[in-house]
Amino acid sequence: MATGVNGRARPLILLCAAGALxxxxxxxxxxxxRFIPFGEVWALLLHPDGSDAAAVVHDLRLxxxxxxxxxxxxxxxxxxxxxxxxxxxLADPGLLGVNAGAALAMVIxxxxxxxxxAGGQLWFAFAGAALAAVAVYVIGGAARGGPTPIRMxxxxxxxxxxxxxxxxxxxxxxxxxxxRFRFWAVGALAGRESGVVSAVAxxxxxxxxxxxxxxxxxxxxxxxxxTGTALGVSPxxxxxxxxxxxxxxxxxxxxxAGPIAFVGLAVPHLARALFGPDQRWVLPASxxxxxxxxxxxxxxxxxVDRPAEIQVAVVCAFLGAPVLIAVxxxxxxxAA
Amino acid sequence: xxxxxxxxxxxxxxxRLPGGVSARARPRALATxxxxxxxxxVLAVIGVLVGxxxxxxxxxxxxxxxxxxxxxxxxxxxxxxxRVLxxxxxxxxxxxxxxxFQSIGRNPLASPDVIGxxxxxxxxxxxxxxxxxxxxxAVAGGAVGGGLVTGAAVFLLAYRSGLHGQRMVIVGIGLAAxxxxxxxxxxxxxxxxxxxxxxxxxxxxxxxxTWEQVLPVAALTVVLLPALxxxxxxxxxxxxxxxxxxxxxxxxxxxxLLAMLAGVGxxxxxxxxAGPIPFVALAxxxxxxxxxxxxxxxLWSPxxxxxxxxxxxxxxxxxLFxxxxxxxxVVTAAIGGLYLATLLRWGRRVP
Numbered sequence: 001m002a003t004g005v006n007g008r009a010r011p012l013i014l015l016c017a018a019g020a021l022x023x024x025x026x027x028x029x030x031x032x033x034r035f036i037p038f039g040e041v042w043a044l045l046l047h048p049d050g051s052d053a054a055a056v057v058h059d060l061r062l063x064x065x066x067x068x069x070x071x072x073x074x075x076x077x078x079x080x081x082x083x084x085x086x087x088x089x090l091a092d093p094g095l096l097g098v099n100a101g102a103a104l105a106m107v108i109x110x111x112x113x114x115x116x117x118a119g120g121q122l123w124f125a126f127a128g129a130a131l132a133a134v135a136v137y138v139i140g141g142a143a144r145g146g147p148t149p150i151r152m153x154x155x156x157x158x159x160x161x162x163x164x165x166x167x168x169x170x171x172x173x174x175x176x177x178x179x180r181f182r183f184w185a186v187g188a189l190a191g192r193e194s195g196v197v198s199a200v201a202x203x204x205x206x207x208x209x210x211x212x213x214x215x216x217x218x219x220x221x222x223x224x225x226x227t228g229t230a231l232g233v234s235p236x237x238x239x240x241x242x243x244x245x246x247x248x249x250x251x252x253x254x255x256x257a258g259p260i261a262f263v264g265l266a267v268p269h270l271a272r273a274l275f276g277p278d279q280r281w282v283l284p285a286s287x288x289x290x291x292x293x294x295x296x297x298x299x300x301x302x303x304v305d306r307p308a309e310i311q312v313a314v315v316c317a318f319l320g321a322p323v324l325i326a327v328x329x330x331x332x333x334x335a336a
Numbered sequence: 337x338x339x340x341x342x343x344x345x346x347x348x349x350x351x352r353l354p355g356g357v358s359a360r361a362r363p364r365a366l367a368t369x370x371x372x373x374x375x376x377x378v379l380a381v382i383g384v385l386v387g388x389x390x391x392x393x394x395x396x397x398x399x400x401x402x403x404x405x406x407x408x409x410x411x412x413x414x415x416x417x418x419r420v421l422x423x424x425x426x427x428x429x430x431x432x433x434x435x436x437f438q439s440i441g442r443n444p445l446a447s448p449d450v451i452g453x454x455x456x457x458x459x460x461x462x463x464x465x466x467x468x469x470x471x472x473x474a475v476a477g478g479a480v481g482g483g484l485v486t487g488a489a490v491f492l493l494a495y496r497s498g499l500h501g502q503r504m505v506i507v508g509i510g511l512a513a514x515x516x517x518x519x520x521x522x523x524x525x526x527x528x529x530x531x532x533x534x535x536x537x538x539x540x541x542x543x544x545x546t547w548e549q550v551l552p553v554a555a556l557t558v559v560l561l562p563a564l565x566x567x568x569x570x571x572x573x574x575x576x577x578x579x580x581x582x583x584x585x586x587x588x589x590x591x592x593l594l595a596m597l598a599g600v601g602x603x604x605x606x607x608x609x610a611g612p613i614p615f616v617a618l619a620x621x622x623x624x625x626x627x628x629x630x631x632x633x634x635l636w637s638p639x640x641x642x643x644x645x646x647x648x649x650x651x652x653x654x655x656l657f658x659x660x661x662x663x664x665x666v667v668t669a670a671i672g673g674l675y676l677a678t679l680l681r682w683g684r685r686v687p
Contacts, residue, residue: 090506094513139676154443157509158618161449162673165614168539169666178535179528186520261513310521317517321510328506329496 076290079264094261101132187313215280262320431642434617452508456486540613540665556605615672
């Protein structure tokens with residue numbers, strides 16, 4: 001871990017990260033089957049002139065980009081929170097079963113209650129995400145010796161496998177669900193209904209507002225329970241706030257964009273390499289770097305197979321899985 | 337993991353034979369194997385008798401010796417027997433493979449479905465179904481090829497101055513995530529008509545099995561299960577820790593390589609015959625260990641437990657949804673969920 005980060009450089013790096021996000025967002029609006037130059041993008045955003053290009057920008061690319069920013073920030077922050085709280089370098093909402101829980105809850109809601117609006121699905125996604133997270137944590141920590149990183153990832157993989165097999169069985173019984181679900185199940189920013197962005201914007205912003213101030217408490221928890229209490233931080237309260245934030249952020253991101261793994265795994269590692277282990281910097285840095293990565297992956301997916309597209313979660317898996325493998329190959333990761 | 341480390345107390349009871357020879361007998365483990373064999377036999381007979389059209393034992397016997405009418409003969413020989421045999425053989429293979437992976441990974445949650453092999457097989461099969469529009473044999477071939485390539489990749493990527501079981505598990509999960517992404521991408525691009533076939537294959541099913549599917553899994557099981565017998569004591573030694581195993585004259589990397597080859601081969605045979613049936617490999621070794629009261633890692637009771645689980649799940653699936661609407665994989669996934677819930681509730685007390 002890079003610990004010798006110059007304190008004065010950190011605001012500058014954070015500014016650069018914000019700039020990179022802005023650049024990625026501009027690229028996301030301008031690149032695609034039809035290329036729209038940057039200058040024109042800004043003009044069309046401010047003064048829509050009723051042209052085809054304006055329609056593309058406002059109806060397709062702007063919602064898609066906003067969804068990418070929101071889902072990316074949610075997943076990156078949730079990953080950073082989980083890695084800090086569990087002191088597990090392999091923690092990721094996708095790996096720890098949270099996405100699969102949200103998926104199963106949404107499919108059950110659609111099959112039994114006919115819930116098919118983004119706003120309605122959101123609540124089921126929250127509930128599923130929370131239940132799966134708790135199940136994984138308890139199973140992973142059940143054996144003697146407590147929750148080691150490897151045990152948590154295995155528990156997450158096992159719970160995900162069970163939940164996704166049930167999803168598979170449920171959608172097999174009903175062709176309409178099968179057809180609907182396969183597009184959501186890939187994990188993509190494109191082709192979501194118009195109401196999705198506005199439905200998930202508030203929960204994600206609320207989750208971020210809850211998460212970002214937790215940096216100091218997480219720093220103190222990292223020193224150990226007793227030190228935390230001595231320094232006036234309630235570990236139990238900080239832990240509860242972290243779990244609530246993770247559930248809200250992951251549930252909302254999964255409901256909106258489908259299961260996207262690895263963004264939450266890789267980005268906090270990058271953030272710690274740039275900013276050091278101080279969570280007060282890692283959390284906002286993850287919130288800025290993750291949407292940059294997600295939007296960049298989305299743009300790459302549009303360019304690789306033109307005019308068709310590769311969904312963002314597929315690109316993310318190919319960028320993120322090597323990070324997981326690299327972390328696992330470090331000697332310390334498997335010492336537990 | 338520490339909790340699976342064998343105790344110093346030797347299991348079973350010493351038996352002294354005349355002439356100063358002594359051996360250790362484990363009556364409970366033996367009884368478990370006998371009980372499981374009987375259960376498999378009973379469930380297999382039920383599987384042949386019961387179905388869309390119930391047959392009497394006399395009718396089945398007549399059909400088996402070729403004396404019955406043609407329709408019954410066809411039903412028994414071409415429909416029920418292949419299905420039951422695939423269930424038994426795939427169950428044996430998955431149970432034994434699960435034992436191998438849990439022993440190498442030193443974790444009760446390690447299994448071929450969790451650490452990448454089934455994901456590779458799924459991608460291979462879905463590629464054949466959706467992109468190359470292939471027939472049943474080519475789909476099975478694609479599954480085996482995908483599983484083997486993934487197995488080799490896990491092995492190579494996890495090798496770093498020696499093999500570490502837990503590192504292999506994480507590498508497998510990473511590769512599985514990439515392969516699952518490819519599979520869902522292929523599904524999202526599929527034609528509506530191919531979609532159900534692919535989705536059903538992905539769930540794991542015993543519907544419409546023929547002798548074409550029985551023979552490969554039979555060959556692999558018959559060769560690889562006995563091949564695991566000499567490896568078993570080496571795997572037990574490795575569970576004590578790498579240094580202890582070396583001291584006992586066991587070569588850790590070679591043992592892991594050979595055991596994993598056998599495990600991957602068994603998984604590939606089962607997947608080719610029945611699709612990626614979830615959780616049998618995960619739950620069977622654990623259930624077998626509980627039944628035989630702990631003790632050292634065993635081969636036959638996990639394998640028999642796998643066959644029991646798969647046959648029972650298939651019988652249940654046919655009884656709940658006649659006509660094969662519910663693939664057996666959904667039932668085994670539900671069993672897997674129950675198993676995980678048990679871990680949740682009693683995990684701390686389980687040895």
